[in-house]
Amino acid sequence: MTAATTETGRVLGVDGCREGWVGVAPDPDGPRAYVAADLRTLVRLAEQDGPVVRVGVDIPVGLADSGWRAADTLVRAALGPRRASLFATPVRAALEATDHAAGVLLSRAASDAGFSIQAWGLRGKVREVDRLVRDGEDRVREVHPELSFTTMAGHPARHPKKTWAGQRERVALLDAAGIRLDALTGATGSAGPDDVVDAAAAAWTARRLAAGTAVSLPDPPELLPHGLHAAVWA
Template sequence: MTARVVGVDGCPAGWIAVSIASDGPLAPEVRVHARFADLVAETGDAVLAVDMPIGLPDFIGPEGRGPERPVRQKLGPRQSSVFSVPSRSAVMTEDYRVSCAVASASSEPPRMVAKQCFHLFPKIREIDALMTPALEARIFEVHPELAFWRLNGDAAMTLPKKVKSRPNPAGLDERRALLVRHGFAADDLVRPPRGAAADDLLDAAANALIARRLLKGEAKSFPAEPARDARGLRIAIWA
């Protein structure tokens, strides 16, 4: 049986996972999992490329969490898609106002929390509860726009996926066409499963191609020499 790798993105119903063959024709399989722990258990020893922050510093300095600035530098007009993730204590807070206060007290210069980032906190906590340094051999943080940048010859996509929080058909088509050039069939990319949106499917598919690069040792980390948080977790985005 051909080995598989998996690209993962958060979605309204939990986590959308696009599994592809580790080499040769992609033969994609798409599933939605309610819990990240179930996804990890059901994928055996497959490499997972996950669009969600992994590794949370106790304090955020002027350079940010670590991967964010070098990734933004690659993305040009798409750099706003890279959120500023606050300290671990802020992420563990479930009230937005309290989270902003904690984030401000644990950063220099003081920073609040963007609402879009705050809405990711439950999923960040879900991964954080499971992650260990040992799992880093198969679970890697990625970012879809950095994945598309890599797949596009190290050039950022020209169009946004969303405009005013609504899907941008032209931006989705641009990314879909790029994925087709990398081996997906167009029909694989137009019908997301229940509980996931069109952009979730495209992002997970792009992440799956980065998972192939990870398995082959071709992916690079941003930054090149990642720091680790107090739990020993690597803080890096890969592409």
């Protein structure tokens, strides 16, 4: 599915980091970074420099009550050798459990499989974004940086992102797309270089969403409970 609307204004790409969230806005005079403990505050900080029309966030948007999201299955297939970078999203009940072991039991009951401790580690951020979109924040769309880079290059990245070669590969793709991280200003706090690069990739997709040229997996997005739609955009 291609995004149907064309909007004018700033966009923000967001990735999780140790401090909470790091965002990159690909402004015409150079990208600007922001960091905050929660996503709502991050967007507010970005809006001090101009209205934000679209936010691309590297976290699941839309949780299933049973089974597995089509978006996760399709994106893993599209990523090929980089598929390990995507953790399948557990059902809502599993993410509301008191601990990982209890969540795995609930996941197996609803989806016939458990889920990784890494996916459990994202639980707080998943629930934060879920509350935000259910409260009516309609600018947020789910992205996955590796899918963004795959779309930019026309193929999955050749090197893992945490390697030196992988960072150079991704920074070069962003530079060719007009997001020059060597001109980055603003605050990144304790965010690692890979967090900033991923936020910039999310910003690339957010820019395509605003322009109406982004595409979704699945196409059309999957309708899930609470009136939410699950799709990863690139």
